Amino acid sequence: MSEFNIKKPVVPLPDMDPEPQIPEDELFFTEEELEQIERYKEKYPTNRSAVMPALWMAQQKFGFLPPEVMQLVADALDLPYAHVFGAATFYTQYYKEKKGTYVLDVCCSFSCQACGSYDVLDYLEEKLGIHAGETTEDGRFTIQEVECLGSCGTAPMLQVTNGPYVHNLTEEKLDQLIEDLRNDKMPPFTSVTLPQDEDEMEGNRRSDVEHTDTYQTPPETKRWI
Amino acid sequence: MEATNGQSKAGDWQNFERVLLPPIRDLHRLDVYEKEYDGYQAIQKVLREWEPGEVIDEVKQANIRGRGGAAFNAGLKWSFMPPKDDRPRYLACNADESEPGTYKDRQIMEYNPHLMFEGILIANYAMQLDACYVYVRGEYVDWIDHMQRELDKIYEKGYVGENIFGSDFSTEIILHKGAGAYICGEETSLMDSLEGKRGYPRIKPPFPAQKGLWGNPTTINNVETLSHVTLVMRHGADWFSDIGAPTHPGSTIYGISGHVNRPGCYEYPTGMLISDLIEKVCGGMRDGKKLKAVIPGGSSVPPLRADMIDGVTMDADSLREAGSMLGTAGMLVLNEDTDMVTWLRRVNHFYQHESCGQCTPCREGTGWLEAIVTRIDEGEGNLRDLDLLIDLCDQMEGRTICAFADAAAWPVRYTIERFREDFEAKCKPAVFDTGGVAMTA
Amino acid sequence: MPTITIDGQTIEVSGDKPLLQECLNQGVELPHFCYHPAMSAPANCRQCMVEVGTPLRDRETGEIKTDANGDPEIQWLPKLQTSCTVQVSDGMVVKTHRTSEKAKRGQRDTMEFLLINHPLDCPICDQAGKCPLQIQSYKYGSEGSRFEFRKVHKPKRVKLGPRVMLDAERCINCTRCTRFTDEVSGSCQLTINQRGVKNYPITGPGETFDDAYSMNTIDICPVGALTSTESRFKARAWEMSRTPSITTINAKGSNCYYMVRDNLIMEVVPRQNIEVNEYWLPDEERVGWAYERFNDERPEHGPEIRVDDELTPVSWDRATDAASNALSSVSSDAVFFLGSAHATVEDNYLLSRIAEHVGAEAPKYIPHVEPGHGDDWLRTDDRTPNAQGCERLGIHPVDAEVLRSRVRSGEIKVLYVLEDDPVASGLFTAEELEDVVVVMHYYNTTNKTLAATDVALPAAMVVETIGTYVNEEGRAQRVRPAKVIKEVNRTLMMATGKSRTDMHGTPFDRWHNESHQVDCLPGWEILPKVAAHLGLEFEFSGPKAIMLEVTEQNPAFHGATYEAMGLQGHRLEDVGETV
Ligand SMILES: Cc1cc2nc3c(=O)[nH]c(=O)nc-3n(C[C@H](O)[C@H](O)[C@H](O)COP(=O)(O)O)c2cc1C
């Protein structure tokens, strides 16, 4: 189960007197980034609406969203800091603390649970020597248990650092993934071929993707929770 | 065609030709969509020949029942929009798709995004809207980029923006990326999220049509619903309502997952027999195991026992009669090895994790449900816990701002009701300590 | 005006408020937490549920359908409704918990949920005794709990800012506090953190909740989640008496209650007055000095006169005698009277009368204006409560330069000061007053002018006296004694008995301690004594009679009788620039 455990439910207080984690001389948006923020603002009638895209951009740039970055976003959008903080903590994809370079979000919801996602989690935990919710000592990997990622037919599956999906996970696939990531090779975008396309079009309909996968019979499930 | 027991309402589904995801190579590309799938013809015809009100009537008559979960007639929903005044008006296209077990909208976004864009343009014209915000869940980042590329193309060609297709109608389409919150799929929470706030569902009334995005008239529709709009305007309402289940017509994308041989997203007419979907479409149960449960439309709908699916078809009415709902048509199939208690425990965890936390019964209830089911799952529960669980469901259902609390309670209520033996097997027998002598009842 | 039926009783309502407010206005109590009349209604606590029905109308004619008895047929909404979000309509029928088992159950069920993760630490909670959660769970909750798990552990003792502490476990997430900073004070410093059962309000990390109105969140928090860093753990709600009055740190005249135990002001909390401060008080009215000036720093020895260059305690008779002797010892143009914008209208009036009697020029007052302090809301540039009252009495700001040169030149030999501190105000140095006989009514031993005072008369403060203040906007408001002084006269005693109930209106005040009674007197007792020695007999039976005379004689106070002022004050007519 993920960090908050209903059996021992503890909600920690964020550090209310935080030391800045981004060096002061790096804590700014470039001209281009500020222009991008202006473009975000133009998409909506209010500045406040631009908070989500701006947080995404900041996370892209700084890797995570420590308080000083949220403040930076607030200043760029001329919003109260608390509004930015409140929004950032509502959404799970915003990293409020530093994560590993690669975050492995293993879906353990509903269909994935029924198709062996906890076996995937076990395997990863064993392999990386950490529990879900933790980061390896070298700062490379974080494992997280997440909710349905909208790819239930290719369960078990995971997402790497809010980016590409990896489908139909097996131990071999996980080994390969970890090795690739150790070499900083992100998994490519993979288009999963519709079963009806397989039948009627002999494969994936997209000619612009290099990597495809198909729906497969899910594996037996050893651990269910 | 009236369905009799054991018969699909989907007609000759084996020979059905897909319309949302027709077998056309590279259909996602604008040029292909235009050349090979009559792309953007419907909107041009509509702009030329149809009054906005007529479009609404046509869509209403087609009876596209919302594919986001509530199965509400899309045209009827559109007709609730107030007459145009000087306020801006919006459409929100719901591409948040976070209901566990659901992954069908993503197929449209990947393989036929222009069908959705065209539907949005038609909707915007019909309701005379200034813009449509497409709220896509943040995890779908690759598909957002993919759609943005296609959207840029139609902006370039003048299909969207100022005076689209040279008409005097102007409208915008804007993609918005979510960031990980199931609740933002709920239509009013989606609006708060778009406004840059915490995604809190709002009380209705006022309804979005009266006071939606930034306080202005707004309609919310699902990706698939809007895609169907294009087809309705292309082929006519009658064509559409002739497909599938009479009271819930059209085709739909069944997203099937779980213990079947060939899971995946399949487009077929509505009203398919559940048994056909499992046996004929998905190649039957994995390893020939027996079916135990089907959850027909995402985690929020009541699960059906294997013996309850005889003759049940995938449309709102048939499923209601059977004691469940169509929801998102994201169907999870579970085999006989499944322990429904452990399964339910994880479902409860989902709702605890995703509750926005506004309403007392939902905020507190979802955690409490999870705690009890966890205890039962770990062999520490009592039989009376089952009554308590049902009580708590009573206390949550219909008592909150949005339907999330109902969605959290239903799986509990119906899993206990329909799979009670799984729970009883795990509960400790009731023991009364009568002073030194334990008595089992 | 629409008519609605609540539990069988038909009433007329205003129609522009939510059902919950209409019910409360009619004295129909409905349990509720998140609703607050000054803010948007999120309907998140789900506590105020009732059954709601509307008359069934014929589709064609629009006529209300009636049953066999001729009563309208009612269509009941299938779900319970949160009354805070129901807009009333004519003919609406409502069943509350008083008549509906369903509503009663709904309320009880919500209460059960509210309490499962609540620490139930009422025995050590400051809110106990006045806690809406505690009170309503007794009234509407069920007995016992079916929750057998660990409660969610959340941050406790979090100092959100200099004045407000958070115990997140007690919080029921009603969002009143965050809505206050968003919608009322506008500081936007609070937000809800996380989501679901992990929710709680907080500032952004590193941000201090230093909103100049932060303490209002303590008042509106329906549980003990937000407490005052200052008065936390000091007094239980039931130990304090509660006196309706106004605050005097600025010229707004915000309505408040003084909470008193053992003759010490423990807390100042807002009192509703829609015309003045609505539901709020600025923090400056209730921290630090706002209390110290009432409780500490008070004269310990009663009246004093200077003997051999030392202030020496004497009886009130000797002191007032000395004061009048000073006034009659010199010619009338060598006497100068300083009125006070801190003192009541009544006391300033009596002072004017004495000045007139001895033939001196009309009193002046020292303005205490701090440009930039005001915020166009409840803080004003003027740091005194009664400049308007002075002006309306014809007491105008003193010309500091002129007065100073008259003192320096020896022209002024006697200075009579009403409840102020000319030295601290920078009017003179203590040395400059060496050759002047100074008679002064004063509040605190920190008064800098005491060093040059010859007759020091401890004066009752706003929390000890009866009188009238006129705020910046010309609203005359009464104050009532919240604590007792050593020598209580009949008038004060009567008023004390009437004003000092506890917060639930219980009329006895068991919490007084003789040691905290200050030996001081209200101006309207001191001044007549002084006047008597001068041959001026005031025939007033007390401040009420003084005020009556003021209203009769001075059109600028027209109508401001004690009855008219009541608890909400009386708006005086504008008199334009009075200087
Ligand atoms: C808790 C909750 C979550 C929802 N999530 C989604 C979602 O992810 N996608 C969606 O299209 N509709 C979702 N809905 C339904 C929407 O509120 C809304 O009914 C729908 O978007 C309307 O579109 P439609 O009429 O085209 O179906 C959700 C509803 C609830 C109560």
Ligand code: SF4
């Ligand atoms: S029911 Fe749950 S998810 Fe919906 S608004 Fe209330 S707390 Fe939020």
Ligand code: SF4
């Ligand atoms: S701290 Fe108090 S006012 Fe704020 S949300 Fe919690 S209970 Fe409500």
Ligand code: FES
């Ligand atoms: S349940 Fe894992 S992707 Fe849907």
Ligand code: FES
């Ligand atoms: S007071 Fe109505 S829901 Fe809270």
